[in-house]
Amino acid sequence: MPGLFAPPTAEWKRVSLRLRDAHRYAFVLPGAVAGLAVTVVAHILLERWWLTVLLAVVVAGGSVWGWVWAARHQAAWGYAENAEDLYVTSGIMWRRLVSVPYGRMQYVDVQAGPLARRFGIARITLHTASPDTAATIPGLPADEAQRLRDRLTELGEAHGAGL
Incomplete structure (x- = not known):
């Protein structure tokens, strides 16, 4: 099964570690602060005291889980450029490999929200006529x-697409 998601070229190009940092900043930090506030109010x-300890453990567990998830999520993204198509892989538990032929692309969309701009990253989405072959690469x-x-x-x- 490892060959099923092997890169078609030498190796996958990975997205920036700043995607991991942006996820941690966006989800883990506010979640920990809100959880701490709820624990104190409770x-x-x-x-x-037992309810306070229980809430504190839940908040700490959620923060640790979010911290680890952000790193694994970032590490799961990759892309490879080939002569005829672009390959994009993602997913931690449910792996996904999308091959987008250059000749099928209709347009390329680049997005960067306020947090992404703060971390110097952007998201590229390749659109085709079929929604199943559209691909997104975050954290570039x-x-x-x-x-x-x-x-x-x-x-x-060059391949006849309507960009």
Whole structure:
């Protein structure tokens, strides 16, 4: 089964570690602060030490899980450029491999919200006529996203796509 998700070229290009940092900043930090606030309020209102300890353990467990998830999520993304198509892989538990032929691309979409811009990353989405072959690559450094956008646009035009 390992060959099923093997890269078609030498190896997968991985997305930036800044995607991991952005996820941690967006989910783990606010979750831990909110969880701590709920724990303190529950302790003040209910005055039950065991409930306070239980809530603190749940908050700590959720924060640790989020911290680990962010790293694994980032590490699961990869892409490989081939002569005729672009391969994108993702997924931790349910692996996914998408092959998008350059000639099938209709347009390339680049997105970067406020948090992504703060971390210097962007998301590229390749759109085709079929929603099953559309592919997204999050967490690309801004310069790599620009390079990939321009390259995919050129290759799409060269292979007869309607970019």
